[in-house]
Amino acid sequence: MLEEIRTKVMNRFPKVVAFADSWTNDISPMAMSVLNTNVEMSMRVEIKWNGDIGYEVKDGRYKHVVNLIQGTCTYKILALKGIPCAHAIAIMHHDEANPLDAVSTGYRKETYLRAYGNFLQLTTNMEMCPETSNPKVEPPPIRKMPGRPSKKRKKELGEVSGCGKLSKKGKIMRCSVCKSTNHNIRTCPNKPPATSKGVATSQVSTSGKKSRAHIEKQMLQARVVKEVPRSNLIRLNPLKQCNNLNPLNHFKQQWKVAVVVEVKKVQEINLRG
Template sequence: MRKLGQEGLDSILWYKLNTWCKNYFEEYSKCDVVDNNITESFNAWIVPARYKTIMTMLEEIRVKMMKRIGELGEFSNTWITDISPMSLKIFQENIQKSMQCNLTWNVETGFEIKHHGITHTVDIVNRRRSCRSWQLRGIPCPHGVAALHYKNLEPIHYVANCYSKETYLSTYAHFIQPMNNMKMFPTSNNQIVKPPKIRKLPGRPGKVRRKEADEGRKTRKLSKKAVVMTCRKCGTQGHNKRGCPARNQVGSSQSTKPCSKARSTGPSQSSEPSSQTHVLLFVTPKCMLYV
């Protein structure tokens, strides 16, 4: 990344590489995702309940979680295989890519897979590949699929157990039990904790999460970031025609023109014809100057 001249590397490399760089991830998690948006998703999911009293907020969150766990538990009935739909989609994409691979077998467990001019090694017994894609995801990569097909093995049986229906059902095996209404709760003898006094803050309260400066915006308009303003009057960058210095100078020069002499030096008001020729020099909103 330094050789490519990427900016802001000092702030990124300050963190440990095994927390954000896929090449240093551990293999036991079987996940190659480098972001974690579960907290933001949960906060957006409970926005209507967050602005209510504590007991009402907890009750609404409990009901939402109870419905959510039940719906996700029933979702497994729509699966067409024993692995999850997202892992099945990745697995099918790897099958299509495996058709472009050329392999060489060492008559034991090792394979050399050549794909787009790059050669990788695959060990189907230990489920390992030199680029670590199979180890990180837990789904056979295109090279692993080609090696398994060469040995007449079914690649779907080599998908990690974390993507199976059995593991999915065990995750949602514990349900939240229903409860009576809050009016039917037993009365507590403890001291009542009163909430703090509400202090109204200036301005309208914000309900939308503040985004980072480099975070994308959901809009169809093109971003004007790093666009230099150009004046249409003088062609100079850094201002527009409303704040153009040339425009202000022209307006001030016209407003400071004397008009008293122009009126006194105008054509004669006598009835006698004059042989002098009057030339109009300039016209202002207040006077005209003749010579």
């Protein structure tokens, strides 16, 4: 790769020198294009002289101050690019000066050729290079660092964790009672008093009663299916007391009776709720 870069740069230098020979004057074509554009713009400005070294140039609704001795203009293009702006060119035409003389030396042919004057010399193949007796440069030995190695990468400043939750950084926290930002529910002055069970009296509503009745209903339904063991049915009505009945039929009848009793309890709770 380095050999390809060296070859490309070596072949580019002769083309750069040939391009400099095609210039029509001592200034580069790019700088001349910008200068010609500023010359056309300088024909639309008005000049006022203070009698000393300063000029006031009016360009539309803007006014700029130009000092040719110091080489400054309040438009700042002259100091930024090194090419005279339209205001400076208008003053040069007023003083019968040549704007080409005010162009920076970085755009001139002499500076351009000096930058590309050091040509790259030819080299032989690496296989033909002489061998050295000096020791080879080896990488430093690997040293085990103390402590357990980290498995997670170091996160950047302000990076959220990858747990799937949004960060609360920058979010305004408010009290759930009075919606103020100065405190939370624990230190809220408008917090309602709590009951003996730790629940605020104002928070108890009919929806809470219905939810408790619904939970009790679900528990009874689960007890009908799961918590009525066969041993209890047999213990209440032993098979040895029913000599004239089929044991299997007797068990089914007792199971149905237990289910009917539990269903009645559920219906009573629904009526109360």
